[in-house]
Amino acid sequence: MPKLLMILGAVLLAAGAWMAWGPKIPFLGKLPGDILIRKESYTFYFQVVTCLVLSLIVTLLIRWFG
Numbered sequence: 001m002p003k004l005l006m007i008l009g010a011v012l013l014a015a016g017a018w019m020a021w022g023p024k025i026p027f028l029g030k031l032p033g034d035i036l037i038r039k040e041s042y043t044f045y046f047q048v049v050t051c052l053v054l055s056l057i058v059t060l061l062i063r064w065f066g
Helices: 002-024 048-065
Strands: 035-038 043-046
Touching: none
Parallel strands: none
Antiparallel strands: 035 043
């Protein structure tokens, strides 16, 4: 149980940092390959390449520290 609480705390900390500093990173979410569709009444935004890059970075960090 304590391990689960520590993991949950780390996830919440990372999510908070992402919300605070994520929009300030200029290239994040605007990479070539990200899908943006704007219509009159809605906007659809899917960050395909950004998700892949972040997944690669997290995977490399886990393998390096693990």
